[in-house]
Amino acid sequence: MKRIIHTDDAPAAVGAYSQATSNDSLLFTAGQIPLTADGDLLDDESIAVQTEQALYNLDAVLDEAGASSEDVLKVTVMLDDIDDFDEMNETYANYFDDEPPARSAVEVAALPKGVGVEIEAIASLE
Numbered sequence: 001m002k003r004i005i006h007t008d009d010a011p012a013a014v015g016a017y018s019q020a021t022s023n024d025s026l027l028f029t030a031g032q033i034p035l036t037a038d039g040d041l042l043d044d045e046s047i048a049v050q051t052e053q054a055l056y057n058l059d060a061v062l063d064e065a066g067a068s069s070e071d072v073l074k075v076t077v078m079l080d081d082i083d084d085f086d087e088m089n090e091t092y093a094n095y096f097d098d099e100p101p102a103r104s105a106v107e108v109a110a111l112p113k114g115v116g117v118e119i120e121a122i123a124s125l126e
Helices: 047-064 082-095
Strands: 003-005 020-022 026-029 072-079 102-107 117-124
Touching: 026 047, 047 082, 047 117, 072 082, 082 102
Parallel strands: 072 102
Antiparallel strands: 003 020, 020 026, 026 117, 072 117
16 A cells, blocks of 8 residues: 655655655655755755755655665665766765665756756665
């Protein structure tokens, strides 16, 4: 049975999707962008700051579902410029500092609202 996850500590969905869904075994998050829960878009900030906000949003969604970064199995990072990989990776490594999950990082043509990074995750709830 599908369960919808929603928290006011992360930005509300800006389209026809949920912040996350779960079957009570696995949690699938929507992509998190550098948008604060108050609606402040950090698109003009450095990739490090954008990554930090996206991970903060991810953490809020994980927490609402009863999970943490330690439960994350797989992450997908989308960058609008792959040359920002090293800066993103430095911030990301501080978040997933012990036993990091599997990860893909890809360059995409564009991201929602003109941001530089979007991060989604799959986590275990068992």
